[in-house]
Amino acid sequence: MAEPLFNRLCLVGIGLIGSSIARVAKKRGDIAKTIVVTTRRAETLQRVRELGLADVVEADAARAVEGCDGVIFCIPVGAYADAMRHIAPHLAPGVVLTDVGSTKGSVVRDLSPLLPAGVHLVPAHPMAGTEHSGPDAGFPELFEGRYCIVTPLPESDPAAVEKVKELWRRCGSMIETMDPVTHDKVVAIVSHLPHLIAFTICGTADDLAEETKEAVLKFAASGFRDFTRIAASDVDMWRDVFLNNREAVLEMLSRFSEDAHAFGRAIRWGEAGFIEDRIKRGRKIRRSLIERKQA
Ligand code: NAP
Numbered sequence: 001m002a003e004p005l006f007n008r009l010c011l012v013g014i015g016l017i018g019s020s021i022a023r024v025a026k027k028r029g030d031i032a033k034t035i036v037v038t039t040r041r042a043e044t045l046q047r048v049r050e051l052g053l054a055d056v057v058e059a060d061a062a063r064a065v066e067g068c069d070g071v072i073f074c075i076p077v078g079a080y081a082d083a084m085r086h087i088a089p090h091l092a093p094g095v096v097l098t099d100v101g102s103t104k105g106s107v108v109r110d111l112s113p114l115l116p117a118g119v120h121l122v123p124a125h126p127m128a129g130t131e132h133s134g135p136d137a138g139f140p141e142l143f144e145g146r147y148c149i150v151t152p153l154p155e156s157d158p159a160a161v162e163k164v165k166e167l168w169r170r171c172g173s174m175i176e177t178m179d180p181v182t183h184d185k186v187v188a189i190v191s192h193l194p195h196l197i198a199f200t201i202c203g204t205a206d207d208l209a210e211e212t213k214e215a216v217l218k219f220a221a222s223g224f225r226d227f228t229r230i231a232a233s234d235v236d237m238w239r240d241v242f243l244n245n246r247e248a249v250l251e252m253l254s255r256f257s258e259d260a261h262a263f264g265r266a267i268r269w270g271e272a273g274f275i276e277d278r279i280k281r282g283r284k285i286r287r288s289l290i291e292r293k294q295a
Contacts, residue, residue, distance in 0.1 A: 001028075001029060001030050002030045004029070004030050004031060004033045005030065005031055005032065005070070005166055005170065006031065006032040006033070006068075006069050006070035006096075006163075006167075007032070007033050007034065007069050008032065008033065008034045008036060008068045008069060008070070009025070009031065009034070009035055009068060009071075009072070010036040010037070010038065010064050010065045010068040010070070010071045010072070011035065011036070011037045011038070011072050011074050012038055012039075012061055012064070012065070012071060012072065012073050012074060012075060012087070013038075013039055013040075013073065013074040013075030014037050014039050014044065014053065014054075014074060014135050015074065015134050015135060015137065015138075015234075016129060016130060016132055016133050016134065016137040016138050016142075017074050017100045017126065017129070017138070017142075018037070018039075018072070018074030018100075018135070018138070019048075019051070019053055019134075019135040019136075019138030020128075020138035020139060020140065020142040020143065021072065021074070021100075021138075021171065022035055022037065022048075022053040022054060022138070023053065023139060024143070024170070024171045024172070026052075026053065026140075027140045028170060030170060031167060031170055031171075032070065034055045034056060035053070035054050035055050035056070036054060036055070036056040036057075036058060036064050036065075036068060037054035037056070037057055037058070037064070038057075038058045038059065038061045038064035038065075040075075042059065044134070044135060045057050045059060047134075047135050047136065051135060051136070061086055061087050062086055062087050062089070062090045063090070064087075065087045065090050065095075066090050067092060068091075068092065068095060069092065069094065069095055069096065070095065070096050070098075070167075071087070071091065071095060071096070071097045071098070072098050072099060072100065073097075073098070073099035073100070073101065074099070074100050076101075076236045076237045076239075076240040077101040077102065077103050077106055077107060077110075077240045077241065077244045078236075078239070078243060079240070080101070080106075080107060080110045080111060081110040081111075081114065084110070084111050084114045085114060088115070088116050088119075089116070091116055091119050093116075093117070093118030093119070094118055094119075094120070095118075095119055095120070096120050096122060096160045096163050096164065097115075097119055097120065097121050097122070098121070098122045098123065098124050098164045099111075099123055099124065100124065100125060100126055101123070101125060102125060102191065102192075102237070102241045103187070103240075103241055103244040103245040104125060104184055105180045105181060105183075105184045105244075105245070106244035106245070107123045107180070108121075108123060108151075108153060108180050111123075112153070120156065120157045120160035121153065121156065122150065122152055122153075122156055122160050122161050122163075123150070123151045123152075123153075123180070124148055124149065124150045124164055124168065125151070125183065125187070126142075126143050126146065126147075126148045126168065126173060127146050127147045127148065127149060127187075127191075128142050128143050128173070129142075130142075131229055131230055131232040131234075133233075133234040133237070141172070143168065143171040143172050143173045144171075144172035144173070145172065145173075145174070145293060146172075146173055146174070146294075147174050147175075147176050148168035148171070148173035148174070148176070149176050149177075149178050149183050149186075150164055150165055150168070150176070150177050151178055151179060151180045151183050152177065184245050184247075184248040185248045185251075185252075187245070188245055188248035188249045188251070188252040189252045192241055192242065192245055192248070192249045192252070193249065193252045193253060194230065195230055195231075195233065195238060195241075196242070196249065196253065197227070197256075198227040198228070198229075198230045198231040199231050201224070201227050201231075202227065202228060202231040262274075263275070263278060266278075
């Protein structure tokens, strides 16, 4: 077995993503010698103890990060600045600070000004997830065969960047490096906009008259059901994603709205060719996802 990457690794927050990291780390043994977990609520900490996800469970995040050579933020992105203010004076020089947040520009914006000297920030985003949350929802295979996007800063220490990449390789992921602006645009179209549409379509269905709503639920085993899966996602996480990737989401929404109106216009004017073309493009994209084993 390879040497553990970290001597003492602290997970700040432990829901779906944090607990999946803890599970891979426990299973492999070459990610961290000691896993420390801290989280906001006593109930969650208790559950972490019951599930045996950590070697050390610590309620106070400041104490939890003390003596650690690796720290991973696994909390909603809107909570980063407060968490950082609390732990910053307790971070050891040389520590690698990384995260799993779904937005990256906001992470650099919120964490960079609070970074103590000698702390290496290397933001990352595992492109893997489910609609479930909490420490029970995680599983060690979550990241296998999925991309992890690492968004180092120009001044990031190359050894720290390599360590974060190796962490994700050991979790089974494929690594892609990007700047935070490109990352935020990419995820706005592949993840944030689809969630916005799913939340909206469920809201529209819910707004319909009572009898119609019944019918919607009764016959939901068509396209609607696929939207409801992602619409079941965590409230805090998704509120923070939309508020912290505002520009990119609004840009993609505006492009989407134009295209949706064009589709509507084609339906109104009976432009069969246009409609067929859109459907063919959808089928082509689905086929290429299957070929890339990302479906
Ligand atoms: P989760 O299952 O809902 O767990 C959230 C964790 O953050 C819990 O430990 C929770 O603590 C803590 N937390 C929530 N609000 C907090 C606050 N205001 N201050 C401090 N701690 C707080 O979430 P998750 O799905 O693992 O997501 C964690 C991060 O991963 C997010 O940044 C998200 O954008 C990113 N991500 C998620 C997915 C996905 O599909 N879910 C995929 C990739 C990346 P308590 O339980 O103690 O309250």
